[in-house]
Amino acid sequence: MKREIGPNQMKIDALPARASLATGQMALSNIDYDERATMRAWESFLADEPKCARDPVHPSHVRSLIHDSWYRSATGGINAQGIEAPLSSDRDEIEYLTRANAELLSAARRSFASLGQLLDGTGAMLVLADSDGVLIDAIGDKKTLHDGMDIHLAIGGKWNEDAVGTNGIGTALWTGEPTFVHAAEHFCAGIKSWTCAGAPIRDPLDGKIIGVVDLSGYSPIFRPHNTALVAATARQIEKALAEQQQEQRTRLLEAFISSAPSYRRKDGLVIVDHRGRAIFCNNVPDGETTEMMDGPMEPGRGRWLMNLPSSGSEADLARALPAHLRSCHITPLKLDGDLRGAALVFPSVPAVSSAAVLHREVNKHLQDAVAMIVGESEALQAAIDVACRVARSGSVPSLLVEGETGVGKELFARLVHAGSRRTANDPFIAMNCGAISRDLFGSELFGHVAGAFTGASREGKPGVFELANGGVLSLDEIGELPLEIQPFLLRVLEERVVHRIGDSRGRPVDVRLVASTNRDLKQEIAAGRFRRDLYYRIGAVSITVPPLRERGEDVLLLIEHFNRQIATAAGEEPLEFSHEALEALLAYGWPGNVRELKNLIGRLHVLTRGRDVRLHDLPEEITASGSGSEAGSNSSAATPQDGGTLVEAERQAMKKALAAEGGNLSRVARRLGISRPTLYRKLEQYGIRRGFL
Structure with missing residues (x-):
């Protein structure tokens, strides 16, 4: 029989002993709440408190x-x-x-x-x-x-x-x-x-x-x-706390990379936050972290390791380490001038046999990748140095490469791939986000199952994350990624699991991401077109590839490189550039960067009559700067007098340097203590003909 609820009673939905916050669903069971009965039970409880303490009995109408x-x-x-x-x-x-x-x-x-x-x-x-x-x-x-x-x-x-x-x-x-x-x-x-x-x-x-x-x-x-x-x-x-912690974790990893150049990928590494909790672990033996100060624990994220001192000095940090962690090297990590964490590095045992062989193979691949990036300017070498450190380090899963269109950003993605290869078959997958239609982004990135949407393939299709599993994924022009896709990309990067469109099954992926862009992502964040949390996730470490106009005499190195490359592919002799032409090319601003220079050399190989490139053979936009005419007048004024003892000695010195350095003009210039433009002028003045190799 259904009992009526009196005027002092009300129906209360009570939570069970356990509630599932993860799914947001909470099963509710109904009990009756009677105000007067609850008050009487409370009064009775207080009156019989000694008895209740010995034998507590739950009244039926009190939860x-x-x-x-x-x-x-x-x-x-x-x-x-x-x-x-x-x-x-x-x-x-x-x-x-x-x-x-x-x-x-x-x-x-x-x-x-x-x-x-x-x-x-x-x-x-x-x-x-x-x-x-x-x-x-x-x-x-x-x-x-x-x-x-x-x-x-x-x-x-x-x-x-x-x-x-x-x-x-x-x-x-x-x-x-x-x-x-x-x-x-x-x-x-x-x-x-x-x-x-x-x-x-x-x-x-x-x-x-x-x-x-x-x-x-x-x-x-x-x-x-x-x-x-x-x-x-x-x-x-x-959820907001998790986003804050991820941002801090990314920034601490970036701070570690910039402060620990001697860290090796095989070393053990633990990053702790300002509360002394492990937020990142890599290559750490179980014995190093199981004996915590608050009891035995398994190694992993979230484990408390130590109390960070307020001073932040390395000496105080070392004293704060528990006894079983004293074998590590500790480095303070500061954000905005405040101590926000520390890096604990456990040096590895020297590698032997097959591990040493693998290390040498990785170094060879890395050296080959570095050799593909032509240039000696300080800014370019600094970018290469950071990319090499990221490639050798297993602790940084992503790299952001920023730079103008045409500077060669994909070469840095291939450098990271070369330095992090574990087998010869580790994949390198590149995708240009600027070349994908808005409707296909999800399918291209994450893949789809059969029949997931209109036009989906019958067999289904893996996305680039699955294709790059075990290797490197290069996402070029990531600033073009639609805002609605960005949370899904962030989730894959966080969880290392990809879900194809139309599939509830997750597929684990192990991918290093190299994202590149010609946009200013911080301005894109301010404009609401790019997520801040995704920026911090992909930009754990970032490098800027300098434009060609800021690389000085790298222009001459690139001319030499492309001249030789194109001539070899065509089975022809390299072109020979006049001093005036080289001066004009060196003075040009190169808005299209390295890509524009490469295309120009290819054009000259097709259109130049003979093998000599003169000032008039160059496009008008290059000669319009006037640098060529100035170079010509300087060259004319410096013509040596035949038979002069000093002139002849200089000519002979240049010939000997060319022979000693095998025709490598960079080394010849360094050997003689002069710049490359000066070397070209001298070659022109003394009539020493030399086609680029």
Whole structure:
């Protein structure tokens, strides 16, 4: 028979002992709430407190969760007639709380801002408490916020069970689950006119509870879905925390790469955050990290290793290391001038036999890749140096290459591939994001199953991530990636798992990403066209390839390189360039960079009559600068007088240097202590004919 609910009774949907926050679904079971019966049970509990302590019995109309909390409150010495929570109004203490919980407050800011306006006039307030149940933020209905001051439900109020007994904040902290406490279910008499629903917030890195979000107000605001609302809000805050932690992890890795040039890929590496927790581990033997100071643990992310000192000096960091970690080398990692983490490097045992052979093979591949990048300018060599360090390091999964169109950014992607190869079959896959139509991005990146969409292939198709598994994926012009695709790319990079379109099955991938762009991604972020979190993820380390106009005499090296390459492919002799032509080419701005120069040399091989390239053979945009005429006048003025002793000696010295260096003009110029343009002028003046090899 269905029992009627009396005027002092109401239906309450109670959470089970465990709730699934991961799926956002919480099974609810109905129990009856009777205000008078709950009050009588509370009064009876207090009257029979000694007996309850010996043999606690749960009244049938009081939830076991509430009765157990009453028992903890009573045995903990909480005054059941209390009317308010403890409150700290000390300004210094409040400022300390704010600093200590800065990350939690920052993560909650967006959720609280969006909900705060909606709560005005509803009689409800939303509060944020730290891991001790101390309130650090409160928003909502103005009248309710004002009334909350009467019971110290305000910033600085302490609402854990040890301070104020059964309540939504404290009981959620105790149980570790979303929890509501309604009216008479509170332990203290002074707060029984209130209802509250709290949900714990867990640190995404180690799963520890770091706070509680709670919805409170006078008892009429109670709704069964209040608990679901705070649980969803807690999850949003956890997601924001995860994004903050990933950004910090990326920046710490970048700081490590720039400060540890001697790190080798085979060395063990642990990066810890400002709380001493491992946020990155690579090649670390189990024995190095299992003996933590707070008990045995398995190695991995989120494990606490040490307390970081405030000073940040290497000496203080070394002293802070536990005894079993003293064999490592520790480096402070600073962000914006503040100590935000440390790198622990465990030197590896010297490689032997097959490992040594593999290392030599990798070095050979890397040297070959470096040789493909022609140039000696300081800016280019600096970019090559960083790319080589990334290639040799297994700790940095991605590289961002920035530079103008035509500077040769893909060569740096191939350099990373060469330096990180483990077998001869490790793939290198390149995709130009600027050449993909907007509708096909998802399919090209992640692949699709048969029939996933109109036009999908019958057999299905792997995306570039699957094709690059075990190797390197080069995404050129990544700034062209549509904004709606960017979260999916970020997810693949984070989880190392790809889902084909139309398929729920995840496919693990091990891919090093080299992203390149000719855009300023920071400006794209400011304009809302590129996600900040994706930028920090792909830009753990970034390099800028300088434009050709800033590379000085690299222009002459590239002319020589392409001249020889094209001549060899065509089975012809290399072209010979006059001094005036070289001066004009050196003075030109090259808006199309290396690609434009290569195309020009190819054009000259086709159109030049004979094998001599003169000033008039060059395109008008190059000769219009006037540098050629100036070069011609200088050359004419410097014509030597035949028979002069010094002139003849210089001519002979140049011939001997050419013979000694095998015709390599770069080495000849260095041998003679002159620049390459000067060398070309001297060759022209003395009539020493030499075609580029």
